[in-house]
Amino acid sequence: MKCVFLIFFINLLPLYAGKSLTRDGSYPRTFEDIKNEIAGYSDIAKAIINLAVHGKAQNRSYERLAVFADTIGPRLSGMKNLDAAIKYMFSALREDGLENVHLEPVKVPHWERGEEFAMMLEPRNHSIAILGLGSSVGTRPEGITAEVIVVVSFDELHKRAQEAKGKIVVYNKPFISYGETVRYRSQGAVEAAKVGAVASLIRSIASFSIQSPHTGWQNYQPGVPRIPTACISVEDAEMMSRMSLRGIKIIVHMKMGAKTYPDAPSFNTVAEIVGSKYPEQIVLVSGHLDSWDVGQGAMDDGGGAFISWEALSLIKDLGLRPKRTLRLVLWTGEEQGGIGAEQYYQLHKENISNFDIVMESDEGTFQPSGLGFTGNAKAREIVKEIMTLLQPINVTDVYDDADGTDIDFWMRDGVPGASLRDDLSKYFWFHHSQGDTMTVQDPNQMNLCAAVWTVVSYVIADMEEMLPR
Amino acid sequence: MKCVFLIFFINLLPLYAGKSLTRDGSYPRTFEDIKNEIAGYSDIAKAIINLAVHGKAQNRSYERLAVFADTIGPRLSGMKNLDAAIKYMFSALREDGLENVHLEPVKVPHWERGEEFAMMLEPRNHSIAILGLGSSVGTRPEGITAEVIVVVSFDELHKRAQEAKGKIVVYNKPFISYGETVRYRSQGAVEAAKVGAVASLIRSIASFSIQSPHTGWQNYQPGVPRIPTACISVEDAEMMSRMSLRGIKIIVHMKMGAKTYPDAPSFNTVAEIVGSKYPEQIVLVSGHLDSWDVGQGAMDDGGGAFISWEALSLIKDLGLRPKRTLRLVLWTGEEQGGIGAEQYYQLHKENISNFDIVMESDEGTFQPSGLGFTGNAKAREIVKEIMTLLQPINVTDVYDDADGTDIDFWMRDGVPGASLRDDLSKYFWFHHSQGDTMTVQDPNQMNLCAAVWTVVSYVIADMEEMLPR
Numbered sequence: 019m020k021c022v023f024l025i026f027f028i029n030l031l032p033l034y035a036g037k038s039l040t041r042d043g044s045y046p047r048t049f050e051d052i053k054n055e056i057a058g059y060s061d062i063a064k065a066i067i068n069l070a071v072h073g074k075a076q077n078r079s080y081e082r083l084a085v086f087a088d089t090i091g092p093r094l095s096g097m098k099n100l101d102a103a104i105k106y107m108f109s110a111l112r113e114d115g116l117e118n119v120h121l122e123p124v125k126v127p128h129w130e131r132g133e134e135f136a137m138m139l140e141p142r143n144h145s146i147a148i149l150g151l152g153s154s155v156g157t158r159p160e161g162i163t164a165e166v167i168v169v170v171s172f173d174e175l176h177k178r179a180q181e182a183k184g185k186i187v188v189y190n191k192p193f194i195s196y197g198e199t200v201r202y203r204s205q206g207a208v209e210a211a212k213v214g215a216v217a218s219l220i221r222s223i224a225s226f227s228i229q230s231p232h233t234g235w236q237n238y239q240p241g242v243p244r245i246p247t248a249c250i251s252v253e254d255a256e257m258m259s260r261m262s263l264r265g266i267k268i269i270v271h272m273k274m275g276a277k278t279y280p281d282a283p284s285f286n287t288v289a290e291i292v293g294s295k296y297p298e299q300i301v302l303v304s305g306h307l308d309s310w311d312v313g314q315g316a317m318d319d320g321g322g323a324f325i326s327w328e329a330l331s332l333i334k335d336l337g338l339r340p341k342r343t344l345r346l347v348l349w350t351g352e353e354q355g356g357i358g359a360e361q362y363y364q365l366h367k368e369n370i371s372n373f374d375i376v377m378e379s380d381e382g383t384f385q386p387s388g389l390g391f392t393g394n395a396k397a398r399e400i401v402k403e404i405m406t407l408l409q410p411i412n413v414t415d416v417y418d419d420a421d422g423t424d425i426d427f428w429m430r431d432g433v434p435g436a437s438l439r440d441d442l443s444k445y446f447w448f449h450h451s452q453g454d455t456m457t458v459q460d461p462n463q464m465n466l467c468a469a470v471w472t473v474v475s476y477v478i479a480d481m482e483e484m485l486p487r
Numbered sequence: 488m489k490c491v492f493l494i495f496f497i498n499l500l501p502l503y504a505g506k507s508l509t510r511d512g513s514y515p516r517t518f519e520d521i522k523n524e525i526a527g528y529s530d531i532a533k534a535i536i537n538l539a540v541h542g543k544a545q546n547r548s549y550e551r552l553a554v555f556a557d558t559i560g561p562r563l564s565g566m567k568n569l570d571a572a573i574k575y576m577f578s579a580l581r582e583d584g585l586e587n588v589h590l591e592p593v594k595v596p597h598w599e600r601g602e603e604f605a606m607m608l609e610p611r612n613h614s615i616a617i618l619g620l621g622s623s624v625g626t627r628p629e630g631i632t633a634e635v636i637v638v639v640s641f642d643e644l645h646k647r648a649q650e651a652k653g654k655i656v657v658y659n660k661p662f663i664s665y666g667e668t669v670r671y672r673s674q675g676a677v678e679a680a681k682v683g684a685v686a687s688l689i690r691s692i693a694s695f696s697i698q699s700p701h702t703g704w705q706n707y708q709p710g711v712p713r714i715p716t717a718c719i720s721v722e723d724a725e726m727m728s729r730m731s732l733r734g735i736k737i738i739v740h741m742k743m744g745a746k747t748y749p750d751a752p753s754f755n756t757v758a759e760i761v762g763s764k765y766p767e768q769i770v771l772v773s774g775h776l777d778s779w780d781v782g783q784g785a786m787d788d789g790g791g792a793f794i795s796w797e798a799l800s801l802i803k804d805l806g807l808r809p810k811r812t813l814r815l816v817l818w819t820g821e822e823q824g825g826i827g828a829e830q831y832y833q834l835h836k837e838n839i840s841n842f843d844i845v846m847e848s849d850e851g852t853f854q855p856s857g858l859g860f861t862g863n864a865k866a867r868e869i870v871k872e873i874m875t876l877l878q879p880i881n882v883t884d885v886y887d888d889a890d891g892t893d894i895d896f897w898m899r900d901g902v903p904g905a906s907l908r909d910d911l912s913k914y915f916w917f918h919h920s921q922g923d924t925m926t927v928q929d930p931n932q933m934n935l936c937a938a939v940w941t942v943v944s945y946v947i948a949d950m951e952e953m954l955p956r
Contacts, residue, residue, distance in 0.1 A: 230698065
């Protein structure tokens, strides 16, 4: 040990040669110093990559996720499957030997879709595949039967407001991007209700479809009647649009058993590797454990949750312990708008100065390309430097802005944030649909994602200084 | 007219200069003569392409198909929708001004799926999307509840025959090619029944899935018990396979109301442009009008049927009348194994020497690449030469072997055959599934397909000699 220490000391000598001391007795670090510090993690980064991609941990995050997703299935907030998922993870994280494994209680919305179906009655009988949108009211038990008005935009709806009264509004807005198009899902019912419609059916927010509806959360507005709202497939929206443009009268019958229950108890699931030197300082890696009630939630956000767990497992397996605490949080209630994360933030924000970085993977675990990062210019330079450690797997890009509903609360208050960036080209083919299953996951892509996630979180947790903010 | 004739005659002079007469007084034609004859169609080919791709007929086959598919929906043999489709086309072809529009009665199988569902009960409740396979028996009214055995191949089933008794066999055979993998759909029930299974569930014959089952015909064997059989999604097959490999007991409950009724009356739909010089000689262009009972049958085979109609429309619109009769046949009962086409063959085979070529488009109308051709070497050379006329749209390839259930009967007896070749990369994503709708069709691709189909059929119908066989 002494010998090692001596070598280490000698190595540092050129770094600090000729520099003046700061007030607390340390030398002020130049970016060159930081670069050298990061370069010093090269062997550790290689060891992480090797273990995750080629070694004993190869395919582990995929296989763990497969067992979890097959065992639990989809897990919507408020439903028993989510409770089972949380219990499952609590046990799994303890069995994995992680530290401070615990659950932090929160309240989450409890909405259930119940039975639902829709049938086009005119111009011909045709079964319409629907998925009620989260928070939608149900129909009365006998359902709604009404004529359809098809619009391509809110503008068109407003122009044709007189026609919409008493009708079912079908929005046939083609997918541009999730950010751009999702407002038809979230505000479609409100805008339809404002012009007197009795229900709304929304073309799924999906960039490709095999007659597959995609659900998601929607929002009512105070003072606006709450009308039932569901998504339909791209195909059915396009068909009704074609019929409507031909002047054909369309009548749809729909029934939805959707119901909102009182908020339900749930938990954010937490596990740690406690820091060796600054245990009070936190590098947070996360994904959300809840999902929609269709498919298996394997992509949204099973993948993100399980590569986050994998980061702690890999570090533990390598016998590493960073200076700061590496904290895994598996959020609950994300799909309802980051409900679990908001309560976590309220509970822990007094400690905000100790949050070094908040990381979330919630946009797929496909072929990774780099990291989205939110933080100041100096922090960005440091993160870029850290990403050079991922040269061996060629995942080195740093993009503007981290994304993640659950980490937004912290980033808004100035905490640096990071999100995994990967090949999103098929993400919205499966998102919130029955197609979100293990079939879309690729073990090797998950290995690469886990390697990126682990190297970044470990190095940030272990560097001498927190990221500047 | 005289003047034109004179110019034509003068043009022919160099062609026949110095050649000896054959017995019937004409000159024997060299391949050079035929090449010249084909080159003479260059302007007509350009006119067809121009009308189909850029002119007044642009998008017509797509738009006609959209109205048809939206109005009629899916149209399985034996069901009222198919009758409606045939009536619709009979009227549409007459209104289009085609000649000899008529229906030729045939008998087709009549199978209906009725209500059906499947639910995994163990290890957890999970709704399994199924589509019963055509000709399957139903379950008894209370359904079947049995343990599952998952196999990846017939070989594995035979090795584990003892285990299969009393169980539901799940085949999880990954898609290799339709030709290679479809036997699991067509023979899966028989092989399962032979080892005492009570039902079979077959991973859909699909190269991509969004939790979408794909139906299709299957065959029982005399002396082998008839057990209910359905297809399931790739995702559910993979999940049950993973569970099974983990040693987990799977129990599935399934109910199928499938029933076979007596053969039903149906019709092949026929229209013509009668030949000007050899009206008894036939160039047959075709697609099938029946479809599966899911989606809209827009791809299989709406596209093929409607570009075949389009060929006659384009020729009529250009004021052309080929020497031979151009006959459009819209087959019925294709999905049950070319039932309508076989009866057509039996009825017309005495006239086989007058069938110049039989053409069918039944493998999509996506971006075309050329023509599959079955015929002798000399005929192939002629067809290759004809395809050079499609240089303006760069669709000139001639592939070995035409494909088409409905034209096989003729090709086996030596009649040359042609099928449209196009980009099949997504064909089996939609094939026989709810995803076979107008959404998969592209108007421009259909224009190109129609242009290919029209040029080839017109030129063959108008050349002085029939294709050699």
